[in-house]
Amino acid sequence: MGFETFVQTFANALVLGSIYAMVAVGLALAFGVMQMANFSHGELFMAGAYVVYVLYSLVGLPFLVAVVAAFPIVALIGMLFERVLFRPTRGNVLSGFMATAGAGFIMQVLVGQQWGVGLMRSVVVPYKGSAEILGAAISWQRLVIIPATIIMVGGLWFFLKKVKAGKGLRACAQDPEAAVLQGISLNKMTSLAMLLSGGFAGVSGALMAPIIPVTPYMGHVYGVTAFIVVIVGGMASIEGAVLAAFILGFIHTFISTVYDSVTATMVGVLFMAIVLVVKPTGLLGNVKV
C-alpha cells in the first residue's frame, strides 16, 4: 500500500467510522434506557436516506434542509416504534427485538411500493469536488460527515451531561426503579430515547444518501454493523459505541481495500465473536446482556 492510498484509506476509515458511530450511538442509547434492542435500526437509517431523496431530489429543497428535516421525521418513526412495539413487550428483549424485525419488513414494503423496489435511486451529489490532503483526494461529500458527526455526537454528550432531560435518561439507564422513585417518568424517557435514536439513524442515512445507492434494503448492512458495534462497545455504553465504531470503521475499510468487502465483513464478525468470548460485557460495558 503506497502512502497516498494509505492516506486515502485512512480518511475513508474515519468517514465510515463516523457514520457507524452516528448510527450506533442511537442504538446504544435506546438499549441503555429501555433494555430493548431495535432490530430495525437499519430501516430507520434507510428512512433518513429517503427523506433526502424526496425532499432534495424530488422536491428540490436544499440538501442541508433535507438532512436537518430527516432528524424530526425519523425521530417520529422511532417514537412510534417505542409506543407500538417496545412498550407492550417491555421486559422481554427477544419479543421487542422480533417485533421490530416485523416493523422492518413493513417499512421496506411501504417504501418499495411508494418509490420502487430494487431501483437504485441516485441522489445527485450536492457538494461536488474533493479536498487534497497529503496527496490523496477525498470528496467533500464524504469529508463533511466527519464534522457532522462531531456536532451530533458532541451535542448528544452535552445533552446527556448538562441538560435535565438528558440526565434523566442517564438515570434511567443506570437504575430504572430508582429513577422512577425520583419522579422521572419511565415512559417519557423511553420515548425520548427512541426519539433520539431514530433522529440519529435518520441523519446518518440522510448524509449517506448521495454516497450509496438508495434502496428499501440499504439499511440492513448498516443495522447489522450498528449491532456489531454496540456489542463490541458494550451494549449500553455510548462511549463504547463510538470507540467500537471507529475500530470497525478501520477494520472494514482497510481490509476492503487490501482484500475485499466479504473478507472485511468476516473479520468484523469474528472480532465481535472474540470480544464476546473474552469479555462478554463488551469493551467499555459493565452490564452483561
Add this chain to the structure above:
Amino acid sequence: MSKSNSSSFIWLPVVIVIGLFCFAPQVVSAYRLELLTIFLINVILAQSYRLMTTTGDWTLCHYILMGVGAYATGILAKKFGVPFYAAMPLAAVITVGVSLILALPLSRTIGFAFFIASFALGEFIRHVWLKFHTPFGGARGVNGIPKLEIGQQGDWYFIDFWDSTNFYFFTLIFTVLALLVLYRIDRSRVGNAWKSIYADSELCESIGINVTRYRVLIFCVAGFFAGIAGSLLAYQVGSIDPHNFEMVEMVYLIIWVVVGGVKTYWGPLIGVFSMSLVFELARPLQEWRPLLFGLILILFLVFMPGGLETLLPRIKSFFLGLVGKKEVR
C-alpha cells in the same frame, strides 16, 4: 413424563394427518406437491428449532445450520458423487460438527447476547460460502446437484426421483421419523433436563446437571435435524446459494414458531402449517407479503405472546369464566 391417558387421545389425529399426507399426491398438482415437500422440510426445521428454544436459548443461526447440511450434501453429491445414503448422514454429522464449534463460544453467553452472537457467527459462515469459490461456488452457490438415486433404470427396486411424488414420499418418511424422534427426546429425561435449565440453571448445577454440557448438546441435536432438513432441501431444489440462507429466511422461521408457540410440542407444527397456508394464499400479493408477515409477527408478539397453542386453553378459560367456574388443573 407423558401422561398415558392423553397419549391415546393424541395418536388418532396424528394417524389421520399422516394418512392425509399420504393421500395428498392423488389430489394436488405436481407444483403443489413440490410446495408440500418444502413444507415437510420446514416442519423438521421448525420442530428442531423449537427443541433449541427449550433451554431458553433462541438462536439466529438455525437457518445457517440448515445451509451447512445443504451445502455438505450438494458438494458431496455433485463433486464426489457420494450416494444419498452416505451423503445424508455425512451431511448431518458435518452439521453437528459445525454446531459443536459454534456452541463452544456461544455457550459462554446467555439470553440476548447468545441470540446476537449466534447471528454473527451464522453470518460468518454465510460469508465463508460467499468468499470461497472452491468448494462453495461463491455467490452462485452449488448448482446441478444430482437427484438422489435408488437403483438404476431396470433394477426391480429402482425408484425414479425425477417424479416429484417419489421424492415427496421420501421426504415424508424422514419428516415422520424426525418428528417421532424429536417427540421422544422432548419427553425424555434429557428433554426435561433442558427444560429445567430454562427454569433454573443454578438449581440444575446443584443437582449435578452440567448446564454448559447440556446447552452444547442441545445445540448439536438441533443442528443434526437442521442438517437433515438442509440435506433434503438440497436434493429437492437442486441448487443452493448463500442467498437462500439470509436473515430474512430466519425471520420467517421465527414467525412460524412465534405464531405457533414453543411451549408445547404441537405449537411449531401449528405455526408452520398456518403460516405456510397464509404464505400461499398471499401469493397474488407477492410484493406486499413481507408487510403482511411483519404485521402478523407484531400482532402475535403484542396480543398473543404464547402463540396459537395458547388459544384453546384461553377460549376454555374464557367460557369457564362465563359460567363462573374456575379452571381446575
Add this chain to the structure above:
Amino acid sequence: MSFFSVKGLSKHFGGLVANNSIDLDVEKGEIRGVIGPNGAGKTTFFNVVSGFYTPTSGTVEFKGKVISGLHSSKIAKLGAVRTFQRAALFPEFTVLENVIIARHLNADTSLLNAIFRHNTKAEAGNLARSKEIIEFLGLKDEQDNLALNLSHGHQRVLGVAMALATEPELLMLDEPVAGMNSSEKAVMVGLIKKIRDTWGITVLLVEHDMKTVMSLCDKITVLDFGEKLAEGLPEEIINNDKVIEAYLGADDIVA
C-alpha cells in the same frame, strides 16, 4: 483426614475481603452449623464451598479430594450437594417430577435411551426411590401438585428432597428455615435430624436463626467480618464472650 475440610479459605471481591483464611473440619455424620451476624460472610462461604464461587486462596476437601474450583455439578456428582436460600424448584413440573429430574446422576441420560427408552429398569428404580424420598419428607399429599402451587415451607422441603435425590453423603443447606413460620421451622428441624439419624448423611448448614441452630447442630462455627470467631458445642458458643460481643446490638441472639 476429615470427611469435609476447609483450609485457609479466602474470598475477595475486588478490594473487599468477604472471607479471610477460614479453617473448618466436619466429621462424618455430624450436623454442623455456620452462623454469624449480618454481613459476616456466611453466604459467600457457602457459595465457595458448594462450588458456585472459586476461592481466592485456600482449599476445600471432601473425602480427601480437593473440590474447590470444581463445577457445582461435579461436586454434586462426588456426593456433596447444596440447597438454596430461595425456593429453588422447577415450577411447572409436579413435586414428583421435580424429584425425578433431580435423580439425574442416577439415571441413564444418554440420547439413545431418550429415543428408544430401553433402560426402563433404571427409570423404574428412580421412580420408586423418588416416591420413597417424598414420603420420608412428608410431601406425599403434595406429590402430584405443581411445585409452584406449594406453600413456602413445602417448597423448601422439596428443595431438600431434590438434594437428597442425588444420594449425597454431605448435604449443604443454605438457611434452611429462612422465611418460615415457627411450625414450619419445627418441621424442618425434625426432618434434618431424621435425615442424619436415618440415612447417616452429614449436614453442613448456614443459618441466621440462632434458636434453630442451637437446637439442631452438634457443633457450631461462628463467622464475623469474614473470619472464624469461635467454634464449639452449642452451649460453649452461647456462653462465649466474643460471640456475645459480636452479636451485641444485633437483636437476633436467641430470637
